[in-house]
Amino acid sequence: MSTSLQALLDSLAATLPPGTVSTGDDVGARHQCDWTGRSPCRPPAVIRPRSTEEVSIALRLCNAAGQPVVVQGGLTGLAGGATPRAGEVALSLERLVGVEEVDPDGGTMRVLSGTPLAAVQDAAEAHGLQFPLDLGARGSCTIGGNISTNAGGNRVIRYGMTRALVLGLEAVLADGTIVSSLNAMLKNNAGYDLKQLFIGTEGTLGVVTRAVLRLHPLPGEKLTAFVAADSFAAMARLLSAARAALGGQLGSFEAMWSDYYEFAVGQLGVTNRPFAKRHAYYVLIEVEALDPVHDSERLERLLARLVEDGIAADAVLAGSLEESARLWRVRDAAGELMIRLPNLVAFDVSLPIPRMEQYVEDMRARGAPYLGEHPPYVFGHLGDGNLHIVASLTGYQHLHAYDEAVYGALAGFGSVSAEHGIGVLKREWLPLSRQPAEIALMRALKQALDPNGILNPGRVA
Numbered sequence: 001m002s003t004s005l006q007a008l009l010d011s012l013a014a015t016l017p018p019g020t021v022s023t024g025d026d027v028g029a030r031h032q033c034d035w036t037g038r039s040p041c042r043p044p045a046v047i048r049p050r051s052t053e054e055v056s057i058a059l060r061l062c063n064a065a066g067q068p069v070v071v072q073g074g075l076t077g078l079a080g081g082a083t084p085r086a087g088e089v090a091l092s093l094e095r096l097v098g099v100e101e102v103d104p105d106g107g108t109m110r111v112l113s114g115t116p117l118a119a120v121q122d123a124a125e126a127h128g129l130q131f132p133l134d135l136g137a138r139g140s141c142t143i144g145g146n147i148s149t150n151a152g153g154n155r156v157i158r159y160g161m162t163r164a165l166v167l168g169l170e171a172v173l174a175d176g177t178i179v180s181s182l183n184a185m186l187k188n189n190a191g192y193d194l195k196q197l198f199i200g201t202e203g204t205l206g207v208v209t210r211a212v213l214r215l216h217p218l219p220g221e222k223l224t225a226f227v228a229a230d231s232f233a234a235m236a237r238l239l240s241a242a243r244a245a246l247g248g249q250l251g252s253f254e255a256m257w258s259d260y261y262e263f264a265v266g267q268l269g270v271t272n273r274p275f276a277k278r279h280a281y282y283v284l285i286e287v288e289a290l291d292p293v294h295d296s297e298r299l300e301r302l303l304a305r306l307v308e309d310g311i312a313a314d315a316v317l318a319g320s321l322e323e324s325a326r327l328w329r330v331r332d333a334a335g336e337l338m339i340r341l342p343n344l345v346a347f348d349v350s351l352p353i354p355r356m357e358q359y360v361e362d363m364r365a366r367g368a369p370y371l372g373e374h375p376p377y378v379f380g381h382l383g384d385g386n387l388h389i390v391a392s393l394t395g396y397q398h399l400h401a402y403d404e405a406v407y408g409a410l411a412g413f414g415s416v417s418a419e420h421g422i423g424v425l426k427r428e429w430l431p432l433s434r435q436p437a438e439i440a441l442m443r444a445l446k447q448a449l450d451p452n453g454i455l456n457p458g459r460v461a
Contacts, residue, residue: 001044005087008065009045015061016054022046031090034075034082035137036425041083043070043090050095052170052178052209058091059207059454060176068457071203073114073145076137078346079423081149081202081459088457093144096209099123107215108167108184113144113208120213129215132159136335144208150200152419157383158251158288159216161419162199169195170210174450184212197449202421203456205449219288222251223299224324227306228279228314232357235281237311239353239383242285245302249295252286254331255382257360259375260390264333268340271326275314283382284331334379334388341374341392345399347406350386351414359409360387366405367391370398386418407432422460430461 013021023045033040049055062069070088084090096114103109104127111120117131118138124131135141135153145151147169151162159165168183181194198206229235235255242250256264261282264270289295299317306312318324338344351359360378367376372394380387393402407416407429416422416429430439442461446453 004065005044005067008061008067011061012045012047012058015057016047016049020048020050020054022048027090030075031072031092032084034072034077034080036078036080036083038080038425039083041086041088043084043088046090046092048092048095052096052172055091055093055096055172055207055209056176056178059172059174062089063175063452063454066452066454068454071148071207071456073142073148074116074137074140076135076141077145077149077421077423078348079149079202079417079421080425081421081423081456082145083424085424085458091207093142093207093209096144100210102127102129102215103184104129106184109213109215110182110184111143111211111213113147113210114142115144117141117143117146124215125218127215128218130218131165131213132216133162133165136332143211143213147199147208147211148201148203149421150419152381152384152386154252154254154286154381156381156386156419157253158248163196165214166195166199166211167214168212169198169208171198171206171208173206174452174455178209179206180210182210182212186214197445200421202423202460204446204460205455207455219251219290221289221292222324223287223289223292223296224318224327225285225287225299225303226274226316226318226327226330227283227285227303227312228275228277229281229283229311230279230313232281234311234313235283235382236353238283238306241302241306241311243383245298246287249288249290250285250383251288252284253381253383254284254286255380256282256284256331257378258282260334260337260377260379261330263337263374263377264330268333268336270329270333270336274316274327274330277314279313282330284327331379334390337377338390341390342372343393343396345391345393345402347389347391348386348418348420349389349406349410349414349416350384350418351410353382353385355413356382356385356387359414362409363389363406366409367402370394370402370405381418384418403429424459427458427460 068088072092093114101110170180303315374392376391411432
């Protein structure tokens with residue numbers, strides 16, 4: 001450790017409360033990598049502040065010393081953004097936890113950024129409301145990380161990305177300046193909407209410490225249907241028909257290609273097969289019921305009509321919460337699939353629905369030389385144009401070539417990141433989705449807000 005770094009750590013330890021700064025053997029494996037598992041690196045120190053003011057002190061001292069900082073939340077990211085690089089000090093917000101206020105009448109909640117998403121959901125439900133953002137990592141991911149990556153999840157088709165659920169923010173700039181814009185109003189056009197500087201910018205422009213979230217009414221019941229289709233065109237028609245018939249009550253429309261479905265119910269055995277016959281595509285539909293009896297009958301009539309018209313090959317409607325959970329297990333098997341596959345690579349892309357079928361064919365053809373016994377497994381949030389691809393390489397020496405296959409097939413009409421962010425792993429591929437002038441503007445913003453480049457350096461643009 002250099003003399004200057006040691007002096008900084010001594011200053012941090014002397015200025016912040018005891019136990020805030022950990023160094024050496026006290027830095028555990030948890031802070032060495034995010035969920036990607038790639039290139040773990042032990043930071044020389046981990047700073048765990050308990051307040052916005054302590055975050056401010058830490059960043060002010062690091063900025064004055066020119067010390068790079070990697071910001072960490074729940075470490076559930078899949079773009080390498082929270083994985084330390086050599087020499088970076090980790091700033092963990094795991095102690096910045098708590099729901100500070102819920103306003104049931106105004107439909108808002110103020111929360112500290114290290115609070116797990118599941119805790120935010122539970123606090124909303126305790127007041128008969130919901131915070132509709134929902135991810136498989138809900139018990140581990142934090143609301144600050146969700147905001148910093150503009151997380152999506154299963155209900156974007158109904159409620160939008162995280163950006164649509166944030167009314168106000170408090171953030172700390174690289175030099176320690178606290179920007180408190182904790183707006184709780186739905187309408188506020190008083191100047192620039194400063195919160196947008198910190199939503200989806202992956203901690204490169206500032207560190208989110210508090211947020212005012214927008215809550216929605218809690219639905220009376222959620223209805224679940226599982227539908228099979230024999231062509232992509234039929235699956236796309238299913239989506240159009242569901243949107244037309246269900247409107248704003250359509251909460252989720254999760255698509256699964258047959259390879260993924262067969263792995264989930266066949267090799268993983270997550271549930272009994274909903275259908276006796278195999279099909280090319282499967283869709284999980286979730287409806288937020290206002291009148292459970294009436295809406296269940298309406299959904300049942302829709303499914304019957306779709307089967308009768310030949311749009312759906314088959315369909316089942318869950319008759320209980322237990323049956324609904326069994327059907328959702330097929331879609332949620334993605335987490336277990338990612339544990340089982342050797343030499344795993346995972347992708348998160350977005351593209352127009354009319355381009356999807358051809359894209360998947362092109363991606364499969366380009367990437368085939370680098371795969372072993374498993375095909376690329378494709379599934380995703382079809383209603384918002386987001387596909388996930390999980391593949392098993394013959395070896396990580398083919399990683400760059402396979403990245404090029406997946407992203408190259410997307411060039412010119414899609415996004416290399418739908419909801420996971422750019423981080424480190426996708427930075428090389430950003431020009432496939434953004435114009436040079438856009439990237440230049442991103443870098444200008446970074447230079448203006450973080451002229452010393454200490455916050456999450458080497459991420460995004």
